Amino acid sequence: MEASIQQVARIAGTTSRTLRHYDAIGLLPPTRIGHQGYRFYDRDALVRLQQILLLRELGLGLETIREVLDAADDPVPALRRHLSWLDAEAARLERLRTTVERTITTLEEGGDLMAEEMLDGFDHTRYKDEVVERWGKDAYATSDAWWRGMSEAERADWKTASTTLAADWTAAAQERVDPASERAQALAARHVAWLGSIPGTPGYGTAPVKEYVLGLGEMYVADPRFAKNYGGEQGAAFVRDALARYAELHL
Amino acid sequence: MEASIQQVARIAGTTSRTLRHYDAIGLLPPTRIGHQGYRFYDRDALVRLQQILLLRELGLGLETIREVLDAADDPVPALRRHLSWLDAEAARLERLRTTVERTITTLEEGGDLMAEEMLDGFDHTRYKDEVVERWGKDAYATSDAWWRGMSEAERADWKTASTTLAADWTAAAQERVDPASERAQALAARHVAWLGSIPGTPGYGTAPVKEYVLGLGEMYVADPRFAKNYGGEQGAAFVRDALARYAELHL
DNA sequence: CTAGAAGTTGACGTTACGTCAAGGTCAAGG
DNA sequence: CCTTGACCTTGACGTAACGTCAACTTCTAG
Structure with missing residues (x-):
């Protein structure tokens, strides 16, 4: 039993264009091609088409579908x-x-x-809840007050500094520097110093608390809002690793 | 303050290709173009770029972003x-x-x-849990036994009949027939008769129970597995409406 | 002066077809 | 025999947002 392209399309609930496409990419060649160039499909082709459409509905790509069906592989x-x-x-x-x-x-x-x-450089305000929960209300209130107390100019300067730091991190990450390298560790030192300059940071005045630094590193990776400042997830992971090593050695 | 395309890309954490693309589609033209054709961006451009990237991260398309930014519209x-x-x-x-x-x-x-x-035409087995819950264990067991008791040939015949019915529904739906029209109601009659021929259907032997038919109609629409048999959600909705009307009038 | 870094404009590739465009084939009816 | 209409064919462009060469020019530092 043979059917024309249009008939097959109707039976299977798709379009003739799709069938031509599947032919073009070799996913479902017609059973027979008439002397006029018309495509004809038999029952086996229809079965294969049904399988293709089933898999497609599950969201698989045509290439994946081909692999599954052609390898006669276990699709699971x-x-x-x-x-x-x-x-x-x-x-x-x-x-x-x-x-x-x-x-x-x-x-x-x-x-x-x-x-x-x-607020990019000033991570705390965006994570009020988390910060409060992990480091206490006082830490948040202190840094918040500090931030609000700055003049526009001061904020701009501070922002420039943090932006530069982030840019340097990003550059190092893109060059695939080793987190344990001198360059990365120097950045980590800057980063820690920068954190220490923010009132409200746990350890403010001396050096930031080790756990605080480690926690921040994780947050940089986990949250895209932070991650993007350091060149995406990859960059953030680099920052986290470098900070972790630095914290272990020096804090 | 001006920056080259590469510098801007690094600062913003993107690529020069992206900036060229944004220029090409008119989303972010450079502030100035050097006599050599080089693109230069100033601080305002950088701000706009940041906004673009922010919105992009939220998953908006570039076209939408343009509308939001250019209309100076409320982005909310x-x-x-x-x-x-x-x-x-x-x-x-x-x-x-x-x-x-x-x-x-x-x-x-x-x-x-x-x-x-x-099992396309034999919806029950795929909805064992739902069927059992709504229509009782006996209904499921009965129809299941009936199905398993058929020979391959009988099943093939039965499948052909149900496939034909589904195809006819799909065709009618695509032609935007009125669910209340004679043609649609004739199909509904066939459908109900078909249902009645399945042991286990509530009302088997006489006529299917009205609520059962209505419930099936809803299931056809709600679940893509059914919907696809009738030409997607639209088709299924047509079937549901036609069945509902038929059920109201005749069951 | 010359290498190397950075800039430029094309142009193709990606996903799964939708949508014309231009034209050949086939069955039915006048 | 001719026309009409349904159905078929092969191109080829468009889609979203760039990545990735390719070929070539320009700037910068030694």
Whole structure:
């Protein structure tokens, strides 16, 4: 039993264009090609098409589908991989959601789009809840007061310094420097000194508390808002590793 | 203060290619272009770039970003729209997850990829839990026994009949027929008769129970596994409406 | 003066088709 | 026999947001 391209498309609930596409990429060649060039499909082809469409609905790419079907492989491992991909995507969306909501809140409280950026170097304010929970209300209140007490010019200077630091981190990370190298450790020293200059930091006046530094490092990696200051997740991981080593040796 | 394309890219944590792209699509033209064709950006451009990147991280498209920034519009509505898009995406992923898991289960229980398709017309087995809960263990057991008792040939015939019915529904839906029209109601009659021919269906022997038919209609729409048999959500909604009307008038 | 770093403009590749465009094939009806 | 209409064909462009050469020019430091 043979069917034309249009008939097959209707039966399977897709379009003739899709079938031509699958032919073009070699995923589903027609059973027979008439002297006029018309494509004809038999029952086996229809079965394969159904499998393709099934897998496609699960969200797999055509290339993956081809591998699964052609290898006559057990499709379960591929499906499991796909499952974890779905999970990763869901997690990403959830993070986006959180960020968007936070941005909306910021805007509605009177901030402009840049208000978020302006605080880039001043991580605490954006993590009020976490900071309060982990380091106490006083730490937050102190640094908050310090921040609010600065003049515009002072803030600008301070921001420049922190931006420069972040840029240097990013550059080092992009050059794939070893976190244990002198260069990275020098940056870590600057970073720690910078942290120590912020009133409210645990250990302010002497040197920041080791656990505080380690915790910050993790936060840089875990949260995209921080991570982006250091060149994404990779960069943040580099910062975290360098800071961790520095903290172990010197704090 | 001016900076070259490369410098700006590093500061903002992006690439020069991206900046050229933004120039090309008119999203962020450079402040000045040197006699050599080099692009130079000033502080304002950098601010705009930061805003662009911020919005981009939230998942907005460049076109949307342009609208938000150029209209000097309140970005909150756009962000809210984006938020609901994110929600829809999350829901979609969740559905996919469920389906993939179900497929894995099916495969591990010894079914092949087609086992899922083979049961297309025989909805009950795929909804064992729901069916049992709503219509009782007996209904499920009866229809299951009936299905297993058929020969391959009988199943093939039966499948053909149900496939044809689904195809007819799909065609009618695509032609935007009115669910109350004669054609749609004739299909509904066939559908109800078909349901009535399945042992285990509530009302088997006489006519299917009205609530059962209505419930099925909702399930067709709600679950993509059913919906696809009738040409997607739109098609399933058509089937549901036609069935609902038929059930009200005749059951 | 010359290497190397950085800049430029094309242009193709990516995903899975949708959507014309231009034209050949086939069955039915006048 | 001719037309109409349905169905088929092969291109080829468009999509989102750049990555990645390629080929060439310009700037900067030794």
